[in-house]
Amino acid sequence: MTELVNEIAAFDGRIAKVAGPVRSGKTEALIRRAAACVAEGCAPEDILIETSTAEAARLARRRLAAALEAAGVADAKAASEAVVIATAQQICLAVLETPEAREATGRAPRVLTPFEYNFFLEDMKTLGTPIRRLRSVLNHFKVQWCALAPEDEWVTPGEERETLDHARRLLTTTGAMLADEAAYLCGTYLQSDAGACARQQFAHVLADDFQNLSLAQQTCLCLLARDQVIVAGNSEETVACATDFPAPEGFDTFDTLRRGVTTFTLETAFGNPNITDFCDSVAAAGNENALTAMTREGVIRDIATVKWNTPDDEFNGVTRYLFAVNAENPEAPQSGICLVAPTKQWAHAFSQMLVKRGFAVSSLGFERLTGDPRDMSRARALVAYTSLNLLADPEDLFAWRAWLGFGNYLTYSDGWNFLLNWCDEHKKGIFDALEAASAARDAGDAEPFPRGERLAERYDAGRELIAAHSARRGHALLAAVGAEGLRDFAALSARIVGDEDAATLYALMRETQFNPVHEDDPRTVRVSSYEQMCGCSYRAVYAVGCVDGYVPARDAFEVVSTDADRARVLEDSRRAFVAGVSKASDTLMFSTFSKAPLELAERTKMQVSRVRMEAGERIATLRPTCFLEQAGAAAPITLGGQALLADMGID
Numbered sequence: 147m148t149e150l151v152n153e154i155a156a157f158d159g160r161i162a163k164v165a166g167p168v169r170s171g172k173t174e175a176l177i178r179r180a181a182a183c184v185a186e187g188c189a190p191e192d193i194l195i196e197t198s199t200a201e202a203a204r205l206a207r208r209r210l211a212a213a214l215e216a217a218g219v220a221d222a223k224a225a226s227e228a229v230v231i232a233t234a235q236q237i238c239l240a241v242l243e244t245p246e247a248r249e250a251t252g253r254a255p256r257v258l259t260p261f262e263y264n265f266f267l268e269d270m271k272t273l274g275t276p277i278r279r280l281r282s283v284l285n286h287f288k289v290q291w292c293a294l295a296p297e298d299e300w301v302t303p304g305e306e307r308e309t310l311d312h313a314r315r316l317l318t319t320t321g322a323m324l325a326d327e328a329a330y331l332c333g334t335y336l337q338s339d340a341g342a343c344a345r346q347q348f349a350h351v352l353a354d355d356f357q358n359l360s361l362a363q364q365t366c367l368c369l370l371a372r373d374q375v376i377v378a379g380n381s382e383e384t385v386a387c388a389t390d391f392p393a394p395e396g397f398d399t400f401d402t403l404r405r406g407v408t409t410f411t412l413e414t415a416f417g418n419p420n421i422t423d424f425c426d427s428v429a430a431a432g433n434e435n436a437l438t439a440m441t442r443e444g445v446i447r448d449i450a451t452v453k454w455n456t457p458d459d460e461f462n463g464v465t466r467y468l469f470a471v472n473a474e475n476p477e478a479p480q481s482g483i484c485l486v487a488p489t490k491q492w493a494h495a496f497s498q499m500l501v502k503r504g505f506a507v508s509s510l511g512f513e514r515l516t517g518d519p520r521d522m523s524r525a526r527a528l529v530a531y532t533s534l535n536l537l538a539d540p541e542d543l544f545a546w547r548a549w550l551g552f553g554n555y556l557t558y559s560d561g562w563n564f565l566l567n568w569c570d571e572h573k574k575g576i577f578d579a580l581e582a583a584s585a586a587r588d589a590g591d592a593e594p595f596p597r598g599e600r601l602a603e604r605y606d607a608g609r610e611l612i613a614a615h616s617a618r619r620g621h622a623l624l625a626a627v628g629a630e631g632l633r634d635f636a637a638l639s640a641r642i643v644g645d646e647d648a649a650t651l652y653a654l655m656r657e658t659q660f661n662p663v664h665e666d667d668p669r670t671v672r673v674s675s676y677e678q679m680c681g682c683s684y685r686a687v688y689a690v691g692c693v694d695g696y697v698p699a700r701d702a703f704e705v706v707s708t709d710a711d712r713a714r715v716l717e718d719s720r721r722a723f724v725a726g727v728s729k730a731s732d733t734l735m736f737s738t739f740s741k742a743p744l745e746l747a748e749r750t751k752m753q754v755s756r757v758r759m760e761a762g763e764r765i766a767t768l769r770p771t772c773f774l775e776q777a778g779a780a781a782p783i784t785l786g787g788q789a790l791l792a793d794m795g796i797d
């Protein structure tokens with residue numbers, strides 16, 4: 147085994163694929179290859195390591211520093227910092243950011259956050275297409291972009307063409323970009339004559355978890371390599387953490403579609419053999435061809451499923467248990483413990499309970515700002531974010547687009563459309579239109595375009611906001627934009643020293659939306675989504691809320707959808723589950739509960755197997771995650787929650 151890793155580390159051919167089951171050292175092999183390149187004299191900045199998430203990049207950099215040291219590289223820390231380690235999306239955006247690419251694409255790589263996307267969607271509705279149809283056409287575009295399919299080959303004249311043109315107009319006029327466009331634009335640019343100078347930027351491109359990338363992202367990475375590309379992955383570990391449209395087939399066929407690919411298959415899984423056996427068995431239950439380990443190396447320990455009565459019992463019980471475990475071994479870093487949660491609600495409930503028990507918590511995967519921009523009382527975090535955006539960059543046209551729309555049931559998409567038409571007619575820019583509307587409002591004149599007065603009112607309020615608060619900093623600034631006390635801003639508020647200006651605070655907030663990472667503090671227990679487990683490794687993983695409907699998602703059971711849809715959801719959930727829980731090297735515990743109030747179960751999409759009355763309340767009966775029993779002989783042992791607590795001396 148070690149021999150094979152050494153072989154990969156020394157591989158000097160042009161193109162290789164590293165396959166292997168969970169925990170077989172795929173990442174390790176890439177890290178060792180990067181270290182060997184530096185040791186052989188390659189400039190660290192000439193090496194690109196691609197990871198699926200920003201957190202995986204952070205951890206890879208740490209592992210690389212250790213590997214460089216082991217390889218005898220003089221200033222290992224500095225070298226590890228100089229190697230480019232980033233997500234595919236970050237890499238594509240960096241390419242698109244260059245003046246040459248901006249010129250060639252005519253686009254600015256300012257990606258919309260998910261909540262900003264809602265404004266875009268409202269503006270798309272002005273076309274009059276029924277919303278379901280519009281969503282389906284936009285989804286079609288995203289699929290094609292992610293497949294890097296040339297637009298002229300797939301856009302049909304009529305509705306599709308019109309929709310695409312309108313989308314482009316909305317985005318280009320505001321200097322904005324959709325997340326799924328980035329790899330498409332980057333790939334198209336890199337393949338064009340104009341992009342020749344941007345191709346082959348790196349001597350070595352080492353792409354980890356290649357199965358998680360879209361075809362467009364996969365292609366971009368290959369185009370960036372000069373001397374060598376090595377991709378590592380396993381399609382049974384596919385998670386939608388780098389794109390909404392991962393293309394595991396791009397990994398599976400990597401060696402058959404190209405000539406001269408050297409394939410390495412790792413066969414030893416590291417860590418508690420019961421854990422890797424469980425993961426391999428669940429993967430094999432979904433796909434008989436799944437890669438499984440030939441040998442397993444590590445200390446054997448039982449893995450268990452703990453059953454509680456209700457969600458409250460689970461929140462209480464698991465956290466009390468963790469408290470007792472921690473008390474037994476207070477020296478062990480708490481960052482080695484991770485609770486993987488199926489939903490934001492579960493993550494919050496556990497985070498709160500852990501804090502109550504005296505733990506510090508770092509949560510990852512649930513930071514996406516949500517709310518309803520049309521309803522001010524439900525848009526406070528969104529307004530605060532956009533206010534910071536405007537203060538940081540008063541020229542950001544998409545921030546203005548959002549700002550103007552808050553609190554209106556159509557987010558003033560009608561007014562925005564009139565404004566854009568006015569710009570076209572007068573050959574003027576958006577600020578000219580807003581200034582004209584504002585001047586007319588001041589003078590009591592007729593609006594230059596319908597809804598102009600409403601937009602001018604919002605525009606003036608935005609100008610006032612900028613004038614009033616642009617000199618503020620730190621907490622005073624957060625208070626001024628209404629962010630102080632909001633849960634979505636709590637982590638930022640706790641982190642800042644207090645003298646940060648708007649640009650700094652906005653950049654931090656934006657980074658949390660696009661490239662979130664865990665706190666670099668060994669004393670914080672981790673709470674994570676399944677997606678954010680990618681690239682991580684923990685001593686102990688507690689998979690909480692393990693009921694059908696959460697894991698796998700309820701759509702896997704939905705009777706109204708087709709068999710194929712159900713199967714697709716089931717298999718997507720299986721891969722995310724396998725990839726997530728496999729990150730435990732030592733201890734793995736599943737936590738489940740047998741009943742919940744029907745209202746909670748329905749609202750949060752648990753799969754209800756029966757409903758019965760208990761003390762006048764309707765109670766849903768629930769089942770543990772179906773994946774547990776699918777593991778067959780490798781399934782965990784089952785314990786009652788009370789028995790678990792009693793074992794630890796907790797009554």
Ligand SMILES: Nc1ncnc2c1ncn2[C@@H]1O[C@H](COP(=O)(O)OP(=O)(O)OP(=O)(O)O)[C@@H](O)[C@H]1O
Pocket residue numbers: 147148151166167168169170171172173174175383416417681683728729731
């Ligand atoms: N040759 C080795 N000897 C001992 N331990 C190893 C070796 N290679 C990897 N490991 C350990 O095994 C674990 C898994 O390694 P790594 O993350 O590189 O595997 P992976 O195949 O990329 O995992 P994943 O399936 O999570 O993507 C890590 O804890 C790592 O330190």
